[in-house]
Amino acid sequence: MSERVLLNLGPQHPSTHGVLRLVVELEGERVVNVTPVIGYLHRGFEKIAENRRYIQITPLTDKLDYVSSMANNMAYVKAVEELLGLEVPERAEYIRVIVLELQRIASHLLALGSIGNDLGMPFTLMMYTFRERETILDLFESLSGARLGYNYITIGGVMDDLPLGFTDFTLSFLRELRQKIEEYEDLVYDNEIFVKRTEGIGVLSPKDAINLGATGPVLRGSGVRRDIRKEDPYSIYHYFDWRIVTGKRGDCLSRISVWINEMKMSADIVEQAIENIPPGLFRAKVSRVVRPPEGEVYSRIESPRGELGFHIIGDGSTHPYRLKIRSPAFCNLSILPHLAKGVFIADLIAILGTLDPVFGEVDR
């Protein structure tokens, strides 16, 4: 038997997407075993939340999955609203859907760009995708004044109405985005080495994907047609005409194709939402001190990375008694040891890239 080498990938490594440490057991170039070591970014979010008022937790959620803060805000706010039994004005729901889907596009653009880096095409794909992501960040800046950590979706609605010209600018951006997505498709699908590097690598069968708790693009990449926006509909997603995007083979390339096609689908949803957005209030009347009744609620949304759930236990006071976050990146990352058995070290990086973990959310 050949000798085995223990290699420490990370926590400081160019392609671990943050502070992940992988203890990799190598046999030559082959990976025998991977043990992810996480927790380097653990901030005790759930403990902090127990000592904060409900309103004060929203800005904290921005820092969970810092590349899709809107989705985190939404997941938390939705849980609190369910606990309160609060009705949200329709305009607010429309604005929420618009920003959530734009956020999904931004997040997938980042994931797509960084997979280029992981596979060894330094910065070409990334600079292209960042060009578009930048526009979305500009849009969000006009909404909330921040480019990262928006704190925009708030209990009862959204913080502020859409600024003047937002819808027109968004529509023209989406038109542009569709053309750019074709460019990315050229760069990904027509690139023979890219396809060779990702096709058939890290195959996750539909059965395993469900059993291992995969959600989001990872699950849909395996061909399982499941999306919480359709299954357990929240907000106003059932108003729009769209379908769930799936991959075929469950390998890295399928997951990448899910990102690309989901971006198109999100663009569709945003266009429909902008077309039909009604006038009205953008925020329901909510008292300054949110004091939900005693009770428990577990509510989930489909964040760009998958199923993002918040379980809140209220004891009738202004602080939550217990707040638990079911983070999609955490669950998707736990699949890595199963996928990375017997692959090459280069494939390990590719698989990690397509699982797309964000460590603010994995470690919480």
Add this chain to the structure above:
Amino acid sequence: MMSEEKKSENKIEKAEKRKEEKKDEIEEERLTIEDIAPAFPLIYRIAESGVESIYIQKCNKIWVEVKRENLLEFCSFLKENGFDHFSCILGVDRGEYFEVIYHIWSYIDRRMLSVRVKVPKDDPEVDSVVSIWRAADWHERETYDMFGIIFRGHPDLRRILLPDDFEGFPLRKDFKLEERSWL
């Protein structure tokens, strides 16, 4: 002084009244097994399979309480009946006892079943469900990490988010938030 005390008493009374009113409202709205049975006949079998109590929050959100001893049996029963997506585990410190809650979603029925298990504080042990849903692996480790609840039969029960040499279990309510000495 007196008036302030009175005021606070009044406030408490009012708050209690409000609570009671709201409780009544909830009880009025509360769904029963019969309400959802036509769409979800499995509920009868769930009710018969050694469940302590059932609370139907919404038509697709069902909470059940299970005894600690029956957990594994009940979970494999659920798995056989289509509850295939293991969403998450959380631990709760209820003061006198711990509670472990399992959120399980059925992709076929599109319903969420949340299973509660009470765990006494002096013997914090439950059976691991990793053999049923492999997704439970890291969730159980996290619950162990935060509450010190031991999952019997888990293949690799170690701390996951906190360092290995961390003392105490931070999400227990008796955990003191204080400055720790760092290296």
Add this chain to the structure above:
Amino acid sequence: MFPLNLEFYLSLLENPLFRGLAGALGVITVISLAVLILIWAERKFVARLQHRYGPNRAGKYGILQTLADGLKLFLKEDILPEKAEKYAYTLAPILCFSLAMLPFVAVPVERNIVVANLNAGILFILAVASLSIIPVIMAGWSPNNKYNLIGGIRSAALMISYEIPAGLAVIGVLVLSGSLNMIDIVEAQRDGWFILPQFLGFIIFITVSFMESARPPFDLPEAESEIVQGWTTEYSSVKFALLMLGEYTHAVFTSVLIAILYFGGWMGPLFDSPFWLALKTLVIMLFLMWVRASVVRIRIDQMVSFGWKFLIPLSLLNILIAGAIKVF
């Protein structure tokens, strides 16, 4: 004390020792300068391909950026890892740099301008080029770092799969020119560049030179996203600068070699001049940069099987083609 006439100095060049010294000085100066400019050009060119500006602060259009980077590297602390094998660790950058410069002495830039006009010039060049693996393995093994080690082992393993097709591809050129001398090879292209009859050979050779100079998509030994910096991970300061310079010089050298073997070297329209050689080299370098910006890295098993199962049979076929052209 020093005579002031030029002829005296030119006569000194007849002396092999002086000729060697002057040649070494010339090669190092010219190549280092060229590399400095080419690195800047690459960064600028790739930046434009990637929708960004590239260096634009140091000097006009950032042209002094490479110099500034080099200066920064020279001012940095030179770290010696505690458990490193000291001598191999120190020797590797020196060897890497000098072995990268060495083959240039046999490269003619004009019919009469060459440091050493060797009869078996191409063999010398190929031999020195394969030597350049030694500093890589030294640098991979000596610092006692696993990333370095994997990088070093990778390049040693890959070397076999590209050196053989490289040698075989060159045979096609040799068959057509009928000489091992570099000047004769260029002169044989007076009637037509070898790229036309040897197109297959050219494709093989340019692929192999990607591999040899470890440039993307074959930059496995220093695959940044996998093994951090590969065999240069533990190096810092001057040693890292030397390694970088050596690596880049290698890429420049393969471009020069392609220009000489397949594009007629210094020959061009109207007049013969080293200028044409420089221009051709630049165009080939631009091609290398273009590829770098648009493909992802190939995996090690894919590369080995590509070398053995695809390139070697193809280069054997290429020899047959060259023979057929020569005979008929």
